[in-house]
Amino acid sequence: DIQMTQSPSSLSASVGDRVTxxxxxxxxxxxxxxxxxxxxxxAPKLLIYAASSLQNGVPSRFSGSGSGTHLTLxxxxxxxxxxxxxxxxxxxxxPITFGQGTRLEIK
Amino acid sequence: QVQLVQSGAEVKKxxxxxxVSCKTSGYTFxxxxxxxxxxxxxxxxxxxxxxxxxxxxxxxxxxxxxxVTMTTxxxxxxxxxxxxxxxxxxTAVYYCxxxxxxxxxxxxxxxxxxxxxGTLVTVSS
Numbered sequence: 001d002i003q004m005t006q007s008p009s010s011l012s013a014s015v016g017d018r019v020t021x022x023x024x025x026x027x028x029x030x031x032x033x034x035x036x037x038x039x040x041x042x043a044p045k046l047l048i049y050a051a052s053s054l055q056n057g058v059p060s061r062f063s064g065s066g067s068g069t070h071l072t073l074x075x076x077x078x079x080x081x082x083x084x085x086x087x088x089x090x091x092x093x094x095p096i097t098f099g100q101g102t103r104l105e106i107k
Numbered sequence: 108q109v110q111l112v113q114s115g116a117e118v119k120k121x122x123x124x125x126x127v128s129c130k131t132s133g134y135t136f137x138x139x140x141x142x143x144x145x146x147x148x149x150x151x152x153x154x155x156x157x158x159x160x161x162x163x164x165x166x167x168x169x170x171x172x173x174x175v176t177m178t179t180x181x182x183x184x185x186x187x188x189x190x191x192x193x194x195x196x197x198t199a200v201y202y203c204x205x206x207x208x209x210x211x212x213x214x215x216x217x218x219x220x221x222x223x224x225g226t227l228v229t230v231s232s
Contacts, residue, residue, distance in 0.1 A: 036219075044219075096142075
């Protein structure tokens, strides 16, 4: 199985900050990576698919980049509603696997 | 609008089975597959497998092979996931998600754009 490791595990930031979350894969996954946001008690929400494509309806402050084993999610200017847990997900091979999550908290 | 509505919370004893439903609306049921995932309390997400609504084909994660069965009912646009021989570490929120894979499974096409609200399954003696 492909192991996905996110860093940092948690992050404190302020409204307006630019933040980057990294996802490293145990082997190359090309660009087969999706990013999700999850708020307490809710289902995950798709933000980015295929490493860098913005899902319909998702604000443009979210962006994804990278390929291979090192991929990133960037939020250009944090908004109050962005404080949540973020997960990366590889779909390069079965079984689909997720990172352990990055908790983004208000500083 | 696309909706996936799951059945309510369940409490089961170890060794029992649970069957979770996922009723869909707002799209052509047979034009997508359904993936099932779960999330243990305070933990990350785990993919359990996929079912084709089109032809009933399945692709289960090896971890769940022999213990899980996924089915669909096209007359009601509903998908089902049954997990048997429950253990305490099966306690989790179970989710269904719309999966673009239709007739055969290609993980690279699994983009989960719509999810059910989740069903908490608690396994306790």
